[in-house]
Amino acid sequence: MPTIVVDVMPKAELLDPQGKAVTGALSRLGIEAFTGVRIGKRFELTVEGEVTDEVLATVREVADEILSNAVIEDVVGVEVVE
Amino acid sequence: MPTIVVDVMPKAELLDPQGKAVTGALSRLGIEAFTGVRIGKRFELTVEGEVTDEVLATVREVADEILSNAVIEDVVGVEVVE
Numbered sequence: 001m002p003t004i005v006v007d008v009m010p011k012a013e014l015l016d017p018q019g020k021a022v023t024g025a026l027s028r029l030g031i032e033a034f035t036g037v038r039i040g041k042r043f044e045l046t047v048e049g050e051v052t053d054e055v056l057a058t059v060r061e062v063a064d065e066i067l068s069n070a071v072i073e074d075v076v077g078v079e080v081v082e
Numbered sequence: 083m084p085t086i087v088v089d090v091m092p093k094a095e096l097l098d099p100q101g102k103a104v105t106g107a108l109s110r111l112g113i114e115a116f117t118g119v120r121i122g123k124r125f126e127l128t129v130e131g132e133v134t135d136e137v138l139a140t141v142r143e144v145a146d147e148i149l150s151n152a153v154i155e156d157v158v159g160v161e162v163v164e
Contacts (some may be wrong), residue, residue: 004087022149026144026148035129037128039126040126043119043120044119045120047117057149059115066107
């Protein structure tokens, strides 16, 4: 069955406390390669049958209105992967 | 600055209660297009300077040992995006 991936990230201008915590933990472990870490959500939606334009439109609507909070998050990707 | 995206998903064989909840909510809203939803994490790691093989090796190590819990999650993607 085809899978559609929706990627949601916190808005760039917002503080990302989880990301900051991971960045701090990495440097305490001596891993200095990264200047920043941001953490978001990855949704995999499985679809019965073909991925039509109508299905993709539904995915975008669901992504904007249900899978993300438009006040603090951005939908950064909608991609058919299988 | 280059960004490396790490995608982490719950292991396929494990129950994904969050995903089940979203699937249920969608069908209650009359959205029947999706047979399943799985929810994971998306990390964006920003790097100073070039993304060398060494940096990528560090990212894979960090992804496996810090950003994911190998007992219940799989790292499903490591990708340089910028």
